[in-house]
Amino acid sequence: MKYILMMHAPRGNGEYQIDGWSPDDFKAHIAFMRDLNRDLIERGELVGAEGLTPPGQARVVCAGANGAPVVTDGPFPEAKEFLVGYWIVETDTPERAYEIAGRASTAPGPGGAPLNMPIEVRQVMSAPPTDL
């Protein structure tokens, strides 16, 4: 079964302001992610993983009245959280997906303390259809 694990962070004054961390904290965070991904590859579970650029760089694109894209700064100001990154994993059980998410949540932040960030886990619709 495939699952997407989405790591969200609070906007504004939340803890996940990696540009404000010390170089050592940043290095530890990157190493954690690299180790996690390597373990998932070794277990045959990693389908994909990406970190996303910060929300300040996000744009929202809508088709305009004449079909041409209209690009504005984003994401929506009402959004209290933003997507930091995601993993797509393939596991034998949902419990294993939760276990991976739980580990990802402990990624270290300032002072090396675990961030305990919320990770949203949703199953990916990758099943074949039944013969009708």
Place this chain on the structure above:
Amino acid sequence: MTAEPLDSRVEHLLRELAPQVLGAVARRHGDFAAAEDAVQEALIAAAAQWTADGIPANPSGWLYHVALRRMTDHVRSELSRRRREDTVATDVVAEWAFVPPPDATLDANQDDSLVLLFMCCHPALTPPSAIALTLRAVGGLTTAEIASAFLVPEATMAQRISRAKQSIRASGIPFALPGDAERAERLGAVLHVLYLIFNEGYASSAGADALRADLSNEAIRLARMLHDLLPDDPEATGLLALMLLTDARRSARTGASGELIPLDEQDRALWNHERIAEGVALVEAALSKGVVGTYQLQAAIAAVHDEATRADDTDWPQILALYDVLMRMSDNPMVALNRAIAVAMVHGPAAGLALLDDLDGDARIRGHFRLDVVRAHLLERLGDRERAAAHYRAAAERTLSVPERDYLLTRAARLVSPDIS
């Protein structure tokens, strides 16, 4: 007719020879995992060299020779790493030092491919591991091809296969056919894995995803190989028949936009009638052997569907009779669910719906989205459009297949729209 290009001839030949060579090496040296590594290296070497210099006179002997050389090299370097100088080490090297020349005939055993299949589909492995290992070791697909078929990165798939091999090594499964006592169960595991591979491939529409379409053909090829190895086994025959009869409908199953088309609306002119004829013949052969198993019965049901020129000509009473037999052999509530459809087609939707109410009491299936799908279909037949639409939508929310979800939502929408399409 122009000759097939060397590249694809080499590819076909390697795919065909891979399990034979792997079988011979694994049988001789007992270490399946090491044998698989060595044969992989030999295949890679062959792919490069044969396309450059042409196919050698004795291709299987060539592969066997190179694979054994690789194994010997690995053992030697492993031993020198550990710097063991006792007699055990010397014996091992001496035994493996004899590598037959490249033109020697491969010491192939009729049973090797069968043993490989049993090993790769061992119940100790999870289905995804068994599928990956089977496609590699028996199907001869490259890791990249398997990764692509299952939409995972190559490194991930390589690790999955490697871990599956380690599981086999750790479990001490011998390179031999299973004994009579466990034979039926082990064969069941093989059939199940092959059917899972088929189902993955059958899911894709023919045009859009050529790579995944190959999985169905690969499953058929492996099922055919199994049938050739066990010509008297009715379930192996039944599985091949079921695959052929199901695959025959592939082109009619998806519409121009990739949407799913149900059986009763398919354009039967698009069915592959050669495959149907072959499937029907196999079903008859299997059933004539007396022992009746679940794959044979499912194949027989598929045959009845495929023999109807038009949906209205479908012999539903015969299908119902076959489901009655299947119910006696299988405790699976999904069978009961499919039987309810047959009951509805013979005795009317109300009779089918009554059976669904019974199934609501079965904890194994209660709340399953397929119950909603069947209920929706029967309510639609009954004319209860509103409740049918509600059940289609409920099912759409819980299916894990995007094309299936789209199909269910479309059906719901058709019922609610004022035009009856």
